[in-house]
Amino acid sequence: MKNAKKSLKHVLSMSILLGLSSTSFAELIVNPSSGNAAGSASLTWSSDDANQLLNSDRTIDTVRSPQGSTSVTTTVRNAAPPSSASSSSPAYVIRDTTNYAAQPSVNARAALVMDAQTGEVLYSKNTNTSMPIASLTKLMTAVVTSDARLDMSEEITLEQIDFAGAGGKNSSSTLRVGDKMNRAEVLLFALMKSENPAAAALARTYPGGRPAFVAAMNAKARQLGMTSTHYVESSGLDPHNVSSARDLGILVSAASQYGLIRQFSTTPSYDFNLGYRVLKSNNTNALVRNGGWNINLSKTGYINEAGRCVVMHTTVNSRPAVVVLLGASSTQARNNDATNLLNWLAQQPKRI
Numbered sequence: 001m002k003n004a005k006k007s008l009k010h011v012l013s014m015s016i017l018l019g020l021s022s023t024s025f026a027e028l029i030v031n032p033s034s035g036n037a038a039g040s041a042s043l044t045w046s047s048d049d050a051n052q053l054l055n056s057d058r059t060i061d062t063v064r065s066p067q068g069s070t071s072v073t074t075t076v077r078n079a080a081p082p083s084s085a086s087s088s089s090p091a092y093v094i095r096d097t098t099n100y101a102a103q104p105s106v107n108a109r110a111a112l113v114m115d116a117q118t119g120e121v122l123y124s125k126n127t128n129t130s131m132p133i134a135s136l137t138k139l140m141t142a143v144v145t146s147d148a149r150l151d152m153s154e155e156i157t158l159e160q161i162d163f164a165g166a167g168g169k170n171s172s173s174t175l176r177v178g179d180k181m182n183r184a185e186v187l188l189f190a191l192m193k194s195e196n197p198a199a200a201a202l203a204r205t206y207p208g209g210r211p212a213f214v215a216a217m218n219a220k221a222r223q224l225g226m227t228s229t230h231y232v233e234s235s236g237l238d239p240h241n242v243s244s245a246r247d248l249g250i251l252v253s254a255a256s257q258y259g260l261i262r263q264f265s266t267t268p269s270y271d272f273n274l275g276y277r278v279l280k281s282n283n284t285n286a287l288v289r290n291g292g293w294n295i296n297l298s299k300t301g302y303i304n305e306a307g308r309c310v311v312m313h314t315t316v317n318s319r320p321a322v323v324v325l326l327g328a329s330s331t332q333a334r335n336n337d338a339t340n341l342l343n344w345l346a347q348q349p350k351r352i
Helices: 008-018 025-029 047-054 134-147 183-192 196-204 209-224 245-255 259-265 286-290 331-346
Strands: 058-064 072-078 110-115 121-125 155-157 180-182 269-273 278-282 295-303 307-316 319-328
Touching (some): 110 245, 110 331, 134 183, 134 196, 134 295, 183 196, 183 259, 183 278, 196 209, 209 245, 245 307, 245 319, 286 295, 307 331, 319 331
Antiparallel strands (some): 058 072, 110 121, 110 319, 155 180, 269 278, 307 319
């Protein structure tokens, strides 16, 4: 493919000017390399380019028309960038001021709907209960990876240890030992398809390895004021990764400040060309795949101990909101809960 490589700076400016068009961010920056006979995907972006997007001081709000329309409007607003410095006070404060009547019941063990601008709680159920969070863990994995400002074009080779999982749990249905891809693709695999070896590889290749990565995860949680949260590994396969709906509301608010996390977590589908095979991959969140809602950030999770979980940053009636669901009994129940809460939110006044 001629001129297949694009710099991130060029892509970012195009994304803002063109409103992201109908093309996903991943499809714009991850392209088959014209200099590689195998046709594997690669990136051509500098550390300055990466810093511009990974730690941007601007938030891009993209409003998509329902059900697959290509009509897109993008606005850029100022937002405080994520802080890497430790702080004794939470970076995000949730105000428990739920006053809405006729709230829907949900199947999930815990739930939260929060105004993403004010921190006002609009819906709550067991929000302070700490419980296993499964692959919702990968959202913090993405934040720590982004904060490190690592070379996103560096090639990573998956190793056997990345597939070890936790407690004998199945680690991947797609990836294999020896697969090679750059760090950006590994992050895309972890966020979009929730691949456990990808999350494990991100921790392994972090400066200082897995111990340093897990320490950074817990340090970031403390900095943000996530008082009911603890991490022991980067994928979520271990049930000792725990948090509460309240804490995850804080994390989603923080993670939504990272352009790369927003775009990678809401990519509906992507075909990874590894040169020797193509991995056709879909987002694990059906609400993202179906395109009926304006979802700015998404992450699902499941292990037996956690049940079916999802977190989302969404915009409903021009109101940015965070939705957290933990411990639903099935994927369908989780999707029904999410849809019911979004429909309920659409009927509420923008402010009390």
